[in-house]
Each structure stands twice: as structure tokens, then as C-alpha cells.
Amino acid sequence: MASGNMMQTEVSVAASFISGLLSSSDSLTADQLQIFTHTLTDALLEHYQHHWFPQAPCRGSGYRCLRINHKMDPLIGKAASAVGFTQEQLFSSLPVELTLWVDPYEVSYRIGEDGSTCVLYKSSPLRPKSATSADTSAHRKEKLKTRRSNRSKRFDVMERSLS
Numbered sequence: 001m002a003s004g005n006m007m008q009t010e011v012s013v014a015a016s017f018i019s020g021l022l023s024s025s026d027s028l029t030a031d032q033l034q035i036f037t038h039t040l041t042d043a044l045l046e047h048y049q050h051h052w053f054p055q056a057p058c059r060g061s062g063y064r065c066l067r068i069n070h071k072m073d074p075l076i077g078k079a080a081s082a083v084g085f086t087q088e089q090l091f092s093s094l095p096v097e098l099t100l101w102v103d104p105y106e107v108s109y110r111i112g113e114d115g116s117t118c119v120l121y122k123s124s125p126l127r128p129k130s131a132t133s134a135d136t137s138a139h140r141k142e143k144l145k146t147r148r149s150n151r152s153k154r155f156d157v158m159e160r161s162l163s
Contacts, residue, residue, distance in 0.1 A: 006104070007045065007052045013107045013121040014066065014100055015040040018076060022085075025093035032083040040079035044102065047075060054125060057104040066100040 019037040022028055028036065051060040066073045072090055080090050100109045107121040 006054060007048055007102075009123075010102050010104065010107050010121060011041055011044045011048070014044060014102045015079075017100065017107070017109065017120055018066075018094075021095070022090075022093050025089075027089055027093055028083065028085065032085070036079050036083045036085070039082040040076065043075045043078055048102070052104060054104040057106070061101060061103055064102045066098075066102065068094055068096070068098040070096065 015037050018040060019033050022036065023033055048060075048064055051063045053059040066076060068076070072087055076094075077087060077090065080086075095111045097112045097115075098109065101107065105123050105125060106119065108117050108119045110117045
């Protein structure tokens with residue numbers, strides 16, 4: 001299980017996306033939007049805390065899915081109530097059908113049941129730095145030089161023993 005830092009980017013992207021949708025409705029002030037974003041970010045971080053698996057990003061995907069489908073996602077509703085935004089205001093400001101997937105290394109969404117899936121954020125898993133092909137090639141050349149010099153030394157020793 002991962003700490004909040006590992007999922008901070010993905011969660012921030014998701015919360016900012018929802019805030020962006022709400023900002024287009026002009027129903028919330030800039031301060032309210034900021035509080036909403038902060039509250040939603042905190043709620044998502046807490047909710048996903050034991051359901052974040054960077055080694056298996058699809059694991060727990062359903063649990064991390066935010067969904068509006070004639071019912072308001074409870075996490076979005078909780079953040080909205082923190083700024084005094086009612087369910088009716090939320091429904092009138094957000095798409096009737098919205099699915100938002102928040103997974104390690106990717107955040108994507110779909111508006112409508114038959115809509116296209118759009119990627120909001122995508123990154124690659126961090127991997128330990130491995131030798132590049134140039135490093136590998138240089139290492140091979142050095143190894144070959146060492147073998148040749150050792151071979152030459154052996155021949156020198158053999159020649160001296162024969163003389």
C-alpha cells in the first residue's frame with residue numbers, strides 16, 4: 001500500500017477536473033471552488049489510502065472510480081456540502097453521466113454512457129535506473145580491453161619461461 005504522496009498527483013488532477021466543471025457554472029466563488037478542491041482532494045486521499053497499488057494499477061480500480069449516474073458520487077457530494085453547494089446545484093452544474101477513473105499513473109474520464117474515454121493524466125511507473133545501451137557498450141569494450149591485456153601478460157610470462 002502506498003502513502004498519500006504517491007497518489008497526490010493523480011488525486012489532484014481528479015479534484016481539479018471536477019472543480020473545473022463546477023467553475024463553468026458560475027455558481028461558486030473562487031474561494032468556494034478552492035475549498036471544494038481541497039476538501040475533495042483530502043476525501044479522495046483518505047478514501048484511496050488502502051486501495052492504491054502502484055505495482056498493480058488496475059487492482060482496486062472500481063473502488064477508485066467516481067461516478068455520477070442519476071446519483072451523485074458521495075465523495076463529490078461531501079466536498080460540495082462543505083461549501084454549501086446543494087445536490088440540486090451539483091446536478092445542474094455537472095454532467096448527468098460522468099465516470100472518472102483515478103488509478104496509479106493515469107486519470108481518465110467519460111461523459112455519458114457511450115462517450116469516449118479521455119485521458120487527463122498519464123505517467124510511467126518509476127523504475128530503477130538501468131544501464132543504457134551506451135553504458136552497456138562501454139562496459140563491454142572495457143571488459144574486452146581487460147581480457148586482451150591479461151592475455152598479453154600471459155603470453156609475456158610464457159615467452160620468458162621458454163627462453
